[in-house]
Amino acid sequence: MNDTPLLSVRNLVKRYGGSSTWFGGNSFGVSAVDDVSFEIAPGETLGLVGESGSGKSTTGRVLLQLEAPTSGTVLFKGQTITGLSASELKPFRREMQIVFQDPYAALNPRMTVGAFVAEPMVVHKTASGSERQDRTAELFRKVGLDPSFMTRYPHEFSGGQRQRVNIARAIALNPSFIVADEPITALDVSIQAQIVNLFQDLQDELGLAYLFVAHDLSMVRYLCHRVAVMLRGRIVEMAPSEAIFGDARHPYTKALLTAIPVPDPDIERNRRHVPFDLEMHGPRPGQTLQKVAPQHFVLT
Numbered sequence: 001m002n003d004t005p006l007l008s009v010r011n012l013v014k015r016y017g018g019s020s021t022w023f024g025g026n027s028f029g030v031s032a033v034d035d036v037s038f039e040i041a042p043g044e045t046l047g048l049v050g051e052s053g054s055g056k057s058t059t060g061r062v063l064l065q066l067e068a069p070t071s072g073t074v075l076f077k078g079q080t081i082t083g084l085s086a087s088e089l090k091p092f093r094r095e096m097q098i099v100f101q102d103p104y105a106a107l108n109p110r111m112t113v114g115a116f117v118a119e120p121m122v123v124h125k126t127a128s129g130s131e132r133q134d135r136t137a138e139l140f141r142k143v144g145l146d147p148s149f150m151t152r153y154p155h156e157f158s159g160g161q162r163q164r165v166n167i168a169r170a171i172a173l174n175p176s177f178i179v180a181d182e183p184i185t186a187l188d189v190s191i192q193a194q195i196v197n198l199f200q201d202l203q204d205e206l207g208l209a210y211l212f213v214a215h216d217l218s219m220v221r222y223l224c225h226r227v228a229v230m231l232r233g234r235i236v237e238m239a240p241s242e243a244i245f246g247d248a249r250h251p252y253t254k255a256l257l258t259a260i261p262v263p264d265p266d267i268e269r270n271r272r273h274v275p276f277d278l279e280m281h282g283p284r285p286g287q288t289l290q291k292v293a294p295q296h297f298v299l300t
């Protein structure tokens with residue numbers, strides 16, 4: 001990791017429906033993403049955690065420019081990428097990839113998984129012929145799949161293997177940044193740790209940075225250097241993982257921490273879940289992220 005951010009997200013807002021002028025300046029309308037700012041360093045993993053509908057996927061899609069923001073700026077390696085045309089965005093597309101939650105939906109059922117993994121190299125004309133074949137085989141090995149699987153179709157694979165295929169495609173163009181949008185949520189618990197390990201190994205090997213989106217905090221601790229907790233479109237707390245797990249300040253973060261299941265059924269049954277009062281502790285207009293310790297910010 002070095003000090004120059006790979007990615008800077010500044011005051012990102014995404015509003016759906018209605019017109020932004022109609023609701024402009026009105027605190028009544030709830031934005032999917034509401035004034036979100038963060039940075040990710042090269043080789044760093046930022047976890048983005050929060051309940052369903054909190055705006056995690058929208059943040060990921062908008063920062064990759066898969067959708068235009070309502071307002072705000074995204075910089076990649078210091079260059080503004082918000083507002084660029086499709087052709088201006090193309091070089092950045094190679095560098096920024098996404099892995100989705102449902103590994104089967106992302107795949108093309110009528111395409112061999114080898115062709116699917118190689119497709120970005122066709123689109124971006126980075127390799128052809130036997131060079132592309134060799135590179136595809138290398139990508140299969142990198143994600144722990146036998147290259148002989150290249151000629152098979154998605155339905156022949158297990159969930160974990162399908163997610164490996166998606167990851168192979170995501171790294172095909174040597175990106176420096178991947179949005180992983182709940183990439184393990186749909187997988188069996190026994191498989192989840194394997195995929196988390198794969199993300200970690202690829203990070204070590206390729207120097208990748210991740211925005212790792214998750215519902216809860218369970219896997220995040222081991223994978224993420226820092227964690228941002230999102231609620232109702234806003235980041236309510238952001239801190240290094242140790243601080244989130246050892247010194248959480250926002251009531252919502254505390255509630256999320258008590259929601260992590262404990263493997264022991266006796267302990268789990270008797271555990272007290274801290275209830276979260278959205279009316280009392282939910283984000284309010286006018287609140288801003290305040291620094292409470294180095295790299296530790298809380299919405300107050």
Ligand SMILES: Nc1ncnc2c1ncn2[C@@H]1O[C@H](COP(=O)(O)OP(=O)(O)OP(=O)(O)O)[C@@H](O)[C@H]1O
Pocket residue numbers: 016017031032050051052053054055056057058059215
């Ligand atoms: N294309 C869209 N049109 C209208 N509203 C949308 C659209 N996409 C998302 N939303 C709304 O924006 C809010 C945030 O959605 P988003 O999918 O980003 O949440 P999330 O945190 O990823 O949730 P989940 O954990 O369920 O994936 C939700 O209220 C959702 O209904």
Ligand SMILES: [Mg+2]
Pocket residue numbers: 056057058181
């Ligand atoms: Mg989502």
